[in-house]
Amino acid sequence: MDTDAWGSDTADTGTAGAAVSESWLTEADYEAPPEVDLRIDRAHSARVYDYLLGGKTNFPADREVGDRVLAELPGVRADAAAARAVMHRMVRRLAEVHGVRQFLDVGTGIPTTPNLHEIVQAVDPACRVVYVDNDPIVLAHSRALLTSTPEGRTAYVQGDLREPERFLADPGVAATLDLREPVALTLVNIVHFLSDEVAHPPVRKLLDAxxxxxxxxLTAATADLAPERAEVADRRYAEAGISLHFRSRERFERFFAGLELDEPGVVLVDRWHPEPAEAAAAGEGKVGLYGGVGRKE
Ligand SMILES: C[S@@+](CC[C@H](N)C(=O)[O-])C[C@H]1O[C@@H](n2cnc3c(N)ncnc32)[C@H](O)[C@@H]1O
Structure with a gap:
């Protein structure tokens, strides 16, 4: 791997960080509150994803997993970019076409420009966004998520998808979102870290609220497209203690029970409203993630 190339491309990928330099970050670069334990000795999904996106908010344990996956599946870097890009398209369409002005984003990840609020506030500066993640490193970087327009508002809440009542009760939620008005719950590239048994109840509770x-x-990984590639990723993540849960289309669609699916339904994410500029390469169904948007009636 060419670390110089990785080191110099941070500005291009736009990964926001407390400190962006030509060298890898160390624990000392973070302004985490003292009670925050970054646990940099073990890989974490947010930081592996950041590494695959070309960011620098990651540590040796994260890069080791990333490098192992990349050695066998070089296309994973493009898949990570596609996984991030569909979030942009989904929230832009929600704001532009469906008129949504409030967003609850669980599993936000390490800030990467543009962040969700920057996309929707470009449509309407009054948009309000609550970000939730359980990785302390996201908390340590949360300043980049709090750059709201004056007309809108953003908040960051340290929380876990498995405990929706806890983070919904955070004062940051009530100060930011009016839960009597429509909200888009965005779960982008997170539920594949949880089994069906663990993921469905909180998603249902959140939608009920x-x-x-x-x-x-929603987007999540599937092995339908390329089972052998999924198996490699599964093995490499598992070695680092991160469980992946690949879902068939049918299992993925269960999350939308009782909701009305937006066009074009559940599809591989590069087929979900690809940008015209991306259309030549995108829309081919090459990315092993399903995506969909559903409306609560
Ligand atoms: C692959 S990243 C996706 C980030 C972002 N949503 C995106 O698609 O660009 C997954 C994120 O989910 C977070 N995450 C994983 N399990 C979680 C849980 N149970 N509760 C809250 N966040 C979680 C990780 O910390 C990580 O930041």
């Missing part, structure tokens, strides 16, 4: 006219925007 939102009024009619709210949306679920």
């Amino acid at each position: 939102l009024p009619a006219g709210s949306f679920l925007a």
